[in-house]
Amino acid sequence: MRETLVVVGLVVLAIGLRSSRTGVVRKLGALMFLAASYVLVWFITERWWAGVFGVVPWFLLPWIELLTRIRRLRLPAHNQLSHRRHPDPAFFPHAPEAAIDMEEEGFEHVADCSWEWGGMRQYLQLYWHPEERAEATIHLCEQSEVAFSYLSITSRGADGSILRTTNFPFSPTLKTPQGMSWNHVPCERNAFGQILADHRQFLTRLRLDLDTLRVPDPDEMEASIEEEMKGQLNFNVSAGILRPSFDDRYYEYSTRGLFFLWGQFVKDMIRLC
Incomplete structure (x- = not known):
């Protein structure tokens, strides 16, 4: 006993x-x-x-999902954003508050769009702030019976570098290419004002000021997201994480990629935000 x-x-x-x-x-x-x-x-x-x-x-335990759902997963080689009606933001924690906070901080709404990504429907609400030289996005994600939201703030350097602060609640499922820097903050930090302050500190640590950043073009934001994803997919193919699927229209995780994901899953099991 x-x-x-x-x-x-x-x-x-x-x-x-x-x-x-x-x-x-x-x-x-x-x-x-x-x-x-x-x-x-x-x-x-x-x-x-x-x-x-x-x-x-x-x-x-993660290998159960890796050898079943993930092994059959197909990622589109050429994914395009589409304009569709968004789900009720009330189903996504903190999303309505984040939209209000963005507008209070001076960010302007640009567009609503979505795409299918790895069996998940992802909705994006895009904002921009020319004085901050930053883009902000509310991500609404639906997969089966699971729904969650997270925020990201992106600045782009004159040299094409991408600087991003996000409270994405999981470890990245793909390797980050050169020229892209992530500032991953805890997911419980869901107030937009906090994340914006974290992003400003992130730029300060990198010794970057606003004069070295590009002013976002709201007409090019969607194209930039698509091009960024295409570049990340190509980088992971060259790194051996992904490989072309049978019809070349899709990518799938290689054996090396499954072990990479296993390491990310273990991190999430321990970290939990």
Whole structure:
């Protein structure tokens, strides 16, 4: 009974820690799940080294999805944005508030567009601010029964470099090409004013001022997004993460790409924002 209570106590503690709003505490909760698995096998086998085998399955869980859904996933080689009616933003946490905050910060609405990406319908609400020399986007994502939103702010250098701050809640599923720099902030930082402040600090750390950035052209924003995605796909093909599918109209993850995604999944399991 004592051993059972110890395991149950560790699981309850882990659940409590994972529900915290503090990133460090959530990571500690992930370690508690591993500790509970280790202790369970240790108590059953009475061998400390056998407890390691209780931890290993946690790191193998992502392979269930990798070898089923992800292996069959096809990414379009030439994807184009289309103008369609957006879903009700009320279904996406913090999206309506973000739109209001953007307008209060002086960002102007440019367009609403969407595309299919890896089995997910992604809706984009595009904004721009000429004085900030920045583009802002509200991303609304739908996949099966799951819906979520996130924000991004993008500045573009005169040399073609892309500087982006985002609260995207997951690790990137593709490698980032040269010339693109990401500033990944915690996903609980969902107020647009906070993310804009983070973006300004990001530019300061890179020793960039507004004079070195391009003024966005609202008429070219959609084309820039399409060109950016095309460049990222080509970079990942050359890096061996993606490979052409059977009809050359789509890409699929290679074996190397599956291992790359596995590493990203493990990061998300531990990080959880």
